[in-house]
Amino acid sequence: MQDLSSTIEEIRGRLENSRMPVVLSGAGISAESGVPTFRGAGGLWKNMRAEDLATPEAFERDPVLVWEFYDYRRRVLAGVRPNPAHYALVRLAERFKDLTIITQNVDGLHSLAGSPKVLELHGNIWRTRCLGCGRVEENRDVPITIPPRCACGGMLRPDVVWFGEALPADVIEAAFEAADRTDFMFVVGTSGVVQPAASLAPRAKANGAYLVEINPDATPISTVMDVVVKEKAGEFLPRLVGI
């Protein structure tokens, strides 16, 4: 076990002097809520990977199969709660009023835990978007009627960003700006392989930010970190913020 006490002291010292800390989170921060990560053990569904299902082509080819994939994930999410890692970040936002959480997750758990400022880079699994009229609505039906239809008769899709699709311009712009202005970035529970999200850590580093990765495994972006904490987020973050 890493000697965490000196690591915690160092991080706390840096955090105390931070003007504007930022958090970049991925599926790993929701792992201890019971949500399978994408590239971990539970990442497959019917032996298919998210990369094969979370695409416009897959939806075009078989909207029912893609909706069965999302309905399965919504069923899993309907039964889970935020974990101590999410709540530790809520506590951090009480100390740092404009703490920005940039998340790749579509599960909504940061907001559910009470984090005030969350940028959802990849959308939200609890929203649908109509292919006909474009209307975006919250939909918490579990199970959801497959394929779901809009009042206008149009087919609904999940309001998430699929592979090959552009991220919402306003959200990615705000994320880039946060990465350019921050002096301290936590990178929590992401394998650092999905772009452009993964570029936010090197971007913050290039502007002189102090970077702390919290992940039991090494990642391709571990090399840009000032501190690598090989611990679970749900164990380390509460200890760091003292809850």
Ligand code: BV8
């Ligand atoms: C774009 C929403 C351009 C949907 C997601 C080659 C071919 C085609 C495309 C590309 C290519 N090369 C690059 C690309 C671009 C592509 C990409 O990056 N592909 C990757 C796979 C190589 N990116 C895109 O397509 C993006 N769009 O580029 O558009 C464009 C521009 C203009 C105009 C038109 C087009 C869109 C990417 C968004 C895809 N959507 N999600 C859905 O969820 O269904 S991505 C998906 O992966 C999730 O959002 C997820 O969060 C994200 C990233 O994964 P991670 O969060 O990192 O999760 P992962 O399982 O990988 O890792 C978990 C980590 O947690 C692990 O490291 C593990 O060790 C750790 N962990 C586990 N337990 C814990 C823990 N850590 C802490 N505590 C624990 N307890």
Ligand code: ZN
């Ligand atoms: Zn419609």
